[in-house]
Amino acid sequence: MSNRLAKDASKDIVFVPLCRLKKSPKNVRKVPHTKADIKAFAASIAALGMLQYPVVEPELGPRGKPTGNYLVNAGEGRRLAQLLRVKRKEIKPDEPIRCILDTEHSATEISLAENAIRSDMHPCDQYEAFAKLHGEEGQSAEDIAARFGVTATVVRQRLKLGAVSPKLRALYRKGEMNLDQLSAFAITEDHERQERVWKELPAFNRRRESILHALSEGQVRSDDRRAVFVGSKAYEEAGGSIIRDLFDADGSGFFADAELLNGLVREKLQRHADKVAAEGWRWVVAEPEFDHEASAAMRRVYAKPVPLSKTERQRLRKLETRYDALCDKYPHGDVPAGDAAKLGRIEAAIEALRREEYKARDVALAGAFVSLAGDGSVRVERGFVRAEDEPESKTKAKDQKNPSAKDADGPAPLSEKLVAELTAYRTSALRNELAQHPATALIALVHALALATFFERSEGSCLEITPKSAWLSGHAPGIDESVAEKQIAERHASWAKRLPQKPETLWTFIHGLSEDERSGLLAHCVSLTVNAIRTPRQSTDESEAHAAILAREVGLDMATYWQPTATSYFGRVSKDRIIEAVRDGASKQAADNIVRLKKPAMAEAAETALAGKGWLPAVLAANAA
Numbered sequence: 001m002s003n004r005l006a007k008d009a010s011k012d013i014v015f016v017p018l019c020r021l022k023k024s025p026k027n028v029r030k031v032p033h034t035k036a037d038i039k040a041f042a043a044s045i046a047a048l049g050m051l052q053y054p055v056v057e058p059e060l061g062p063r064g065k066p067t068g069n070y071l072v073n074a075g076e077g078r079r080l081a082q083l084l085r086v087k088r089k090e091i092k093p094d095e096p097i098r099c100i101l102d103t104e105h106s107a108t109e110i111s112l113a114e115n116a117i118r119s120d121m122h123p124c125d126q127y128e129a130f131a132k133l134h135g136e137e138g139q140s141a142e143d144i145a146a147r148f149g150v151t152a153t154v155v156r157q158r159l160k161l162g163a164v165s166p167k168l169r170a171l172y173r174k175g176e177m178n179l180d181q182l183s184a185f186a187i188t189e190d191h192e193r194q195e196r197v198w199k200e201l202p203a204f205n206r207r208r209e210s211i212l213h214a215l216s217e218g219q220v221r222s223d224d225r226r227a228v229f230v231g232s233k234a235y236e237e238a239g240g241s242i243i244r245d246l247f248d249a250d251g252s253g254f255f256a257d258a259e260l261l262n263g264l265v266r267e268k269l270q271r272h273a274d275k276v277a278a279e280g281w282r283w284v285v286a287e288p289e290f291d292h293e294a295s296a297a298m299r300r301v302y303a304k305p306v307p308l309s310k311t312e313r314q315r316l317r318k319l320e321t322r323y324d325a326l327c328d329k330y331p332h333g334d335v336p337a338g339d340a341a342k343l344g345r346i347e348a349a350i351e352a353l354r355r356e357e358y359k360a361r362d363v364a365l366a367g368a369f370v371s372l373a374g375d376g377s378v379r380v381e382r383g384f385v386r387a388e389d390e391p392e393s394k395t396k397a398k399d400q401k402n403p404s405a406k407d408a409d410g411p412a413p414l415s416e417k418l419v420a421e422l423t424a425y426r427t428s429a430l431r432n433e434l435a436q437h438p439a440t441a442l443i444a445l446v447h448a449l450a451l452a453t454f455f456e457r458s459e460g461s462c463l464e465i466t467p468k469s470a471w472l473s474g475h476a477p478g479i480d481e482s483v484a485e486k487q488i489a490e491r492h493a494s495w496a497k498r499l500p501q502k503p504e505t506l507w508t509f510i511h512g513l514s515e516d517e518r519s520g521l522l523a524h525c526v527s528l529t530v531n532a533i534r535t536p537r538q539s540t541d542e543s544e545a546h547a548a549i550l551a552r553e554v555g556l557d558m559a560t561y562w563q564p565t566a567t568s569y570f571g572r573v574s575k576d577r578i579i580e581a582v583r584d585g586a587s588k589q590a591a592d593n594i595v596r597l598k599k600p601a602m603a604e605a606a607e608t609a610l611a612g613k614g615w616l617p618a619v620l621a622a623n624a625a
Contacts, residue, residue: 014056015096016070018086021079022059024071033077041081046090054078056099070099128169130155131162160186165194177206184211187243187254205594205601213604219243219254220261226288227255228376230264238264262288265372272378273370280360281382282389283367290371290379290480292473298384299455301366302496303356316353319346356497358383365389374481430462446518447510449525454496455503470531484561491524534619558621559614569617570603578606585615 033041044051054075058066072079085091133139141155161169164185171177177198185194197214198206220227222242227235232242232255240260244253255261265288273286285291308316323346326339335343358366366385373379414422434441448461453469472479479485500509510518532547550556564570570578579602583591586609594605 012101013053014070014099014101016056016099017094018079018082018091018097019093020069021054021056021072021097021099022069023076023079024057024073026071026073027076029076033080037077038080038084041077042084042088045078045081046085050078050098052078054097054099055102057101057103070101072099073102075099128162130158134159157183157186163189165191167191167195168198171198180208181206181211184208184215187212188215202597202601205597205605207605207608209608210601210604213600216243216254218258219256220258222253222255224255225372225374225376226261226265229372229378230261230268234268235261235264240264269370269372269378272380276368276370276380276382280363281368282363282365283386284370285367286370288372290369290381292471292480295369295381295384296471296473298386299390300496301358301362301383301385301501302493303358303383304497304501306355306357308353312353316350319350319353322346323350359501365391374478442518442522443507443510446522446525447507450499450506450510450521451503453525453528454499455506460503460506467525467529468531469528470533472533475533475535482561488527492528495521495524558616562616562620564607564610564615564617566600566603566607570606571600575599575602578602581615581617582606582609585610585613 052075054072056070056072056075059069059071061067079097082091082095082097086093086095130144133144134141141152141159144155161182164182168177168182168185172179172182185198188194193215197211201210201214222228222232235255236242238260239257241256242253243256266286269286269288273284277284285294323343326343326346329339362383366383366389368380368382369384371379371381434444444461444463445465448463448465449467451460452465452467472485480489500506510521513521530547530550532544532550534544562568564581570581579591579595582594582605590609594602594609597605
């Protein structure tokens, strides 16, 4: 309000019981105060008293007589704050409230002056004031929070901002830096480093993420799988320090000592490996990274379902019947909490019955790899048999003689030339007959592929079909954590558990499969032979063209399997390609905005610009030839 109005009004101070103060219909503020505002008012009043008094006028009844109540024309927020204090039992409902009585001026003018004619302090002033209360007056974050109606977390954030380099705060005051940028600098107290990073980053790439990246070089993000695995508590107890980003919604930060963290990872991983070794495995290797090269050269054995007793089979059938009946009650989903809990208990009981175990001889023969998964959990891969541990091949029993061999008292054996000639005729006849029995030919094909895929041998089949499977991890480190590879591994393990352990019985097993199951096994084996890797030595135009045909036939959408990031793509191509990608996948404007950035910053900016856009380099397009 105007100075004249304040001067006149100051002569009329009245004390009104809080329960007699009412909201004025003449108050021009139509958007109500937020709950946070009211809490802040209440905290401030409790700590410092009411620094500005409400302006009131008497409420008049229908005949123009005072009702005893007073209408608050200016200061409704303070009235609500005092009512909140009543609710908290800090004051009584009839607490006398000092007010300014003004019946001379327009209530609308008073309300408008209260809400419009004022200038809020700059946020930076508040940050610095909080820092002064904390540093010079010794108030804790909790004390400041209680006095100003905010949370202790908010106070800590503002204290951090108040400790940023004065030069950078000055830029924020002038509007040359935004709050997002200022908050990024709060992860370090090194003013010189803060100023250097701001100066070195190009104007087009002074995003919060870029500032954080520059300030945290050589440190490990708290969402890195190593940090997740070890945990902040264990890391700090070991003497490590964490630079916390108080402004990140997820409460992330940076583990400052990467060497210490890596050591803790190995120690904890070894403890998990010791538990796996206690299961009786021949060997256990513990490394953060799964050894793809070593595992690819090994045969693998799998756990098999444990045979159920008659009683267990009956219980399993009953559980499955109950489960199906309960699911049928809700064909469209929306299962009530009670029934959902029942389904969970039944599922757990079914899984307990469908247990799997490794054979004792396999455990004694094979080993396991213990490593870290992408989410920071422990990854244990069991059942790998090293070549040197393979049992010696049993020689065929002497009584299983070659048909051409000489019997003890029989005639002389046939000549090798004659045996070859006779069996050539047999081979020709088999080829002709097999061509006329497509169903049997399909079984023979699946049998040959499955032998090589799961038993790593082809001598058990007379078909000269030997599948090859390219080692993808040699070209793309970490690909085993990708969506496609996880699904492939799960499918492979599922089949491996179903297949017989002895290759001699594989034909009977495949013969007994349904047509759909047999087709599924064939598809899996065939899929592992796909090699669309393009290298100078092993790719041809014909094979790449065929890969494109396959991609179209199966409706491949690579955007669901791979996304371009600074690490996976943009940081490994030229700046021209980055700009071209952003122009094609985002917009010309987006490309123009990053054209002056340095390579690392440009790569990060491109990742952000193309996130979720489905952009792919030409080599990954579905119809690439």
